[in-house]
Amino acid sequence: MTDPRRPVLSAAERAADAVELFSRASARLRQVVPFHSAVWTAADPETGLITAPMLVEDIGSEEDCAAYWESELLEENVLPFRELARATVPAAGLRAATGDLPARSTRFRRLLLGQGVFDELRAVLRIDGRPWGLVSLFRTTDAFRPDEVALLAELSRPLAGRLRGLARPPESTPRTEAPAPGLVFFDESGEATSMNDEARHHLALLPEGPSFPSPLGVKLPIWVIGVAFQARAIADGRDHGSARVRIRTTEGRWLVCHASCLTGPAGKPGPVALVIEPATPADLAVLIADAYALTPRELQITQLLARGMTTAEIAATLVISPHTVRDHLKTVFAKAGVSSRGELVARLFTDHYWPALPAPTPLRRSGRPAARARIPRL
CATH class of the missing domain: 1.10.10.10 (Winged helix-like DNA-binding domain superfamily/Winged helix DNA-binding domain)
Known part of the structure; x- marks a missing residue:
């Protein structure tokens, strides 16, 4: 009997990057596990939060996508990814998990039902205990069968291994000066209310993906919004993880996005402050080792x-x-x-590392040599 995983893994092995991996794997998987729409996204292996890139197939609007991840982090749901990442089997169907009562999950009741979804199959792509990707498959008719859930679970480790390998930065990347940290503030409703120029600079370097307009005239990627949601979830006591994610830029370098919820009057939750800045050596050590x-x-x-x-x-x-x-x-x-x-x-x-070491200062032709360039301490 032919191994149903083989076409999916073969397609993934030919992928040049994570987006192509998601696209190829999704197309092959659809042939053996039919579904009507899907979301494939990379995850930060240390925090499990979504990061670039993300592939969204046949899902309504970007607002629907934002609402989906907001529900994931801020509402009580069945099969949240953070729990699935620690489960013995890293894949599960919503109807099977709820005894055919999917409305027990807020995500289904508030979002999926109105979009005509009948069942959702989720998986965490993990290897050596670390999540490298998240997958959601949606059907408008019929529930996902146990054998289909098992197949996706069996694909978890090899697909995660492929994602891990693709996380290696390119051997040659542009050398640029290190910009200062960017800062964005979000109000209690999750609306961005202010940001500095450095934040605009960093946001312009992020890859294309689901993003949402803000009153500040800048579109905010779902990965950035997700970190702000996570900070709010921690402040509300819904999660005890970290509101921190590494995002790869279009230049191949890494940024770190981290957020925390400030305290308002009388100890009430205040705005969320989000910082986006170049990754430090400490931020990258584990990522590079895993890659x-x-x-x-x-x-x-x-x-x-x-x-x-x-x-x-x-x-x-x-x-x-x-x-x-x-x-x-x-x-x-x-x-x-x-x-x-x-x-x-x-x-x-x-x-x-960002920035690169400065080039040596050439000697002057006459008189004493120019002052030596200072090398920043790492």
């Missing part, structure tokens, strides 16, 4: 190497033998596709 499938020990050794330590010094620090250090480094070289320590540090660290 190259480094083990915790391999990442530890690589970080010590990046600090300029010798093999003997690394061995002494970690209380292991120099031979073990060399074996780990060989494995890391193979995973990163490099052949020297300098290449490794550049590939996994320096190339992904």
